[in-house]
Amino acid sequence: MDLLYLFTGAFSGALVGxxxxxxxxxxxxxxxxxxxxLVGVSEPHxxxxxxxxxxxxxxxxxxxxxxxxxxxxxxxGLLYAGAGILGAFLGSSAGKAFDGQKLLFLFALVMIFVGxxxxxxxxxxxxxxxxxxRGNAPKVGAYGVGTGVFSGxxxxxxxxxxxxxxxxxxxxxxLNAVGTSLVAVxxxxxxxxxxxxxxxxVDWGLAGIFVVGGVLGSLAGTxxxxxxxSKGQLTSVFAGLIFVVAAYMLxxxxxxxx
Numbered sequence: 001m002d003l004l005y006l007f008t009g010a011f012s013g014a015l016v017g018x019x020x021x022x023x024x025x026x027x028x029x030x031x032x033x034x035x036x037x038l039v040g041v042s043e044p045h046x047x048x049x050x051x052x053x054x055x056x057x058x059x060x061x062x063x064x065x066x067x068x069x070x071x072x073x074x075x076x077g078l079l080y081a082g083a084g085i086l087g088a089f090l091g092s093s094a095g096k097a098f099d100g101q102k103l104l105f106l107f108a109l110v111m112i113f114v115g116x117x118x119x120x121x122x123x124x125x126x127x128x129x130x131x132x133x134r135g136n137a138p139k140v141g142a143y144g145v146g147t148g149v150f151s152g153x154x155x156x157x158x159x160x161x162x163x164x165x166x167x168x169x170x171x172x173x174x175l176n177a178v179g180t181s182l183v184a185v186x187x188x189x190x191x192x193x194x195x196x197x198x199x200x201x202v203d204w205g206l207a208g209i210f211v212v213g214g215v216l217g218s219l220a221g222t223x224x225x226x227x228x229x230s231k232g233q234l235t236s237v238f239a240g241l242i243f244v245v246a247a248y249m250l251x252x253x254x255x256x257x258x
Contacts, residue, residue, distance in 0.1 A: 011038075012213065014220075015213075017213065019238060021221025021223075032155065046202070048107075058211060059157055059186040071175050071176050071178070073130065073180045080140050085191050087147070088187070089192075091152025091153035094153055095152065095154065108250045114242060115243050128175075131170075140169045144165070147162050151185075152188060155196070157188065158185065162184045
């Protein structure tokens with residue numbers, strides 16, 4: 001790896017971490033396009049496999065903070081993640097077999113969907129005392145499998161789907177859903193990364209510097225976020241950035257694939 005590769009990898013990780021620290025979920029959706037178009041990873045599948053590993057590592061670090069704050073519903077999170085691991089394996093296997101440029105094209109469409117969700121926002125209050133029981137366990141497992149397949153296919157954490165999946169299946173409070181979702185994001189990302197690694201589609205060095213940059217960026221973003229009275233405008237700006245990047249990806253990958 002040359003110095004430019006190292007620098008752009010660390011810088012990309014810092015951008016993702018900074019956005020996550022500043023506005024919360026959705027920032028990791030930029031990991032793949034940054035690896036492809038800024039770092040210069042030529043093989044889309046390598047970018048996706050490496051991104052999945054980096055996202056899993058960052059999610060695990062975030063999970064530690066939420067666990068200390070007591071916002072993780074462990075039984076629900078473990079069932080959701082356990083059910084979704086098989087889905088993530090199947091989804092990532094399908095993703096590896098899919099044409100790389102067409103996969104990037106579909107990924108760009110997912111980015112637009114994420115941007116729309118960010119603009120809508122989530123205002124549900126939920127139940128902070130939500131528990132796992134016989135009545136909701138099948139629903140928790142079903143949502144886990146579904147989001148696991150999606151997460152594995154695109155090599156993303158999938159928190160933007162896991163959070164509403166947890167709320168829909170258990171009616172838990174949003175704060176608990178965000179913390180608990182990191183159990184599944186870590187599990188799905190690691191499953192996807194290991195599946196890609198079996199095929200030699202993970203750049204371990206790039207993943208390492210991406211994570212280091214992400215940690216530093218996250219610290220900076222979190223510190224700035226504490227001094228902001230509202231994140232609404234920042235979320236709108238970030239969603240706009242996602243739309244721009246998605247449009248560029250649609251053009252580049254569409255030209256190459258079709």
